[in-house]
Amino acid sequence: MAGPIRQPINIANLERYIQNNVPEIKTPLDVKQFGYGQSNPTYLLTSTPNGSKYVMRKKPPGTLLSKTAHQVDREYRIIYALEPTNVPVPRALCLCEDDSIVGTAFYIMSFLPGRIYEDPALPGVSAEDRRAMWKSAVETLGKFHSVKPADVGMQGFGRASNFYNRQLKTFATISAAQAKAVDVESGVPVGNVPHYLEMTKFFGQEATQPKDRSTFVHGDYKIDNMVFHPTEPYVIGILDWEMATIGHPLSDVTNLLMPFTTASSPKARSVGRANPAFVAGATPGLPTKDECTAWYEAVVAWKVLETDMTWADAFGIFRGSVIMQGIAARFALRQASSEKAGDYAAQMKPFGEMGWDFIQELMRKMEGGEKARL
Known part of the structure; x- marks a missing residue:
């Protein structure tokens, strides 16, 4: 690689x-x-x-x-x-x-000699190993969230409450700077994430946010940021800790499980942001989102409320659109380090549209009383 x-x-x-x-x-x-x-x-x-x-x-x-x-x-x-x-x-x-x-x-x-998979469906492994590797990824996250920052001398690594509002404040500063980045060749600015203001207004309603919890968070916990053993189905290392802090553990959970979330979204499929391998029953050995949640709960010993997970899923999509805007900005300035930066940059606007579509669906549920806390 x-x-x-x-x-x-x-x-x-x-x-x-x-x-x-x-x-x-x-x-x-x-x-x-x-x-x-x-x-x-x-x-x-x-x-x-x-x-x-x-x-x-x-x-x-x-x-x-x-x-x-x-x-x-x-x-x-x-x-x-x-x-x-x-x-x-x-x-x-x-x-x-x-x-x-x-x-x-x-x-x-x-350097960790092992396997890194860009595709979270883990192609090329047996159904048994695929299930075991996903279980290891989920349980490893639970172990990470179970480490108390004070126990490893890291109590000052981040603030211990109000995570989602702090994220919104940070995104406001970062996104504004990213939007102003001008392409060095075309002279065209990156521009805003679609529906950015509407999305931040929605997520800023504290009464709808998940119950406040405080643990270490990785910030970008997903399959391609893990190294698996060269031959055995378990995680031997977690990579890319740039966004690690102290925050709400659901931010990591929803990021890891995002392939399951987007696979169930017609909008995600229409903009090319859904992995068809994650459609229920499409890939032998691939667990369900509910199974992954249960594995996580068994390690951390607390219950993930469905309403909290749904809200955090929506926030994860919004967050992803800001991250893609950042890739687009670095690509515009020719600072992007990945060979695929241009492909990711092109996804900023459709991903933002998907986030807004997802939030509108949540608001319809709110109006219909389907989700008491949403």
Whole structure:
């Protein structure tokens, strides 16, 4: 999955830094860049003397759209804090905040040899393994949410309440900056997410929000941010911790289960945001959304209310539209690190339309009294 370097770095500087600060890594290095990673450029470092592999994550080059994004120091801190727990993470080796080394701040972690699947339907595995791998992904999330931040010295990693309103406030700042980004070639600005104001007004009604809970949250917990064992059906590592904080656990649950949610939505199917493999009965071994929820509940020992899940599903779609707007903005500025950034950027507007359609359906349920808390 690693190939030519698309965003050059000063390898000689990096090698000197490693020689002085990370003696475990033997230089010289062979450096390649991974194709994935929408936000922070990610590199594979291979020690030429012994073949050992490591991964470096760095902030993107240039003027950044938001001070709250690309915080590689937060990624390093949470991975380092989780190492002694039963949550599978890479080993954190170093954090460098000196921009003079490779242009921006970076950290290095261990490389996990295993399987990464872009398709959450997990193609190419047996039905039995597919079910076991999804169960492992769900239970791993439950283990993560069960770690108390204070127990690993991370009580100050985020605020412990009012998560969804804080998210809305953050999105307001980030989305405004992203909308103003102008394509360096065409001169056309990215623009607003469709129905952004209407959606933020809807979600800002505190009386409809899920019961407030506070745990660690990953921020982008999904199948393609996990490494599975090379041959066995379980998770050996969680990747991409850029958006980790303390917040509401349902934000991670709904993000993981989004393929099930969108597969049941006609609007999602019409805009190409539904994976047909997740239509009920389409893929042998694939669990149902209800089964995944039950596995999660068994680990965290609290009940997920249907009304709370429905609201959080809608918020997850809204959040996804802002994330895609961010990819579109980075693509416009040619700061996007993924080879597929252009494809994702094109999905911003249809995804926003899908979010608004989903909210309208929820409002119809509200008016019809189908969901007491919605």
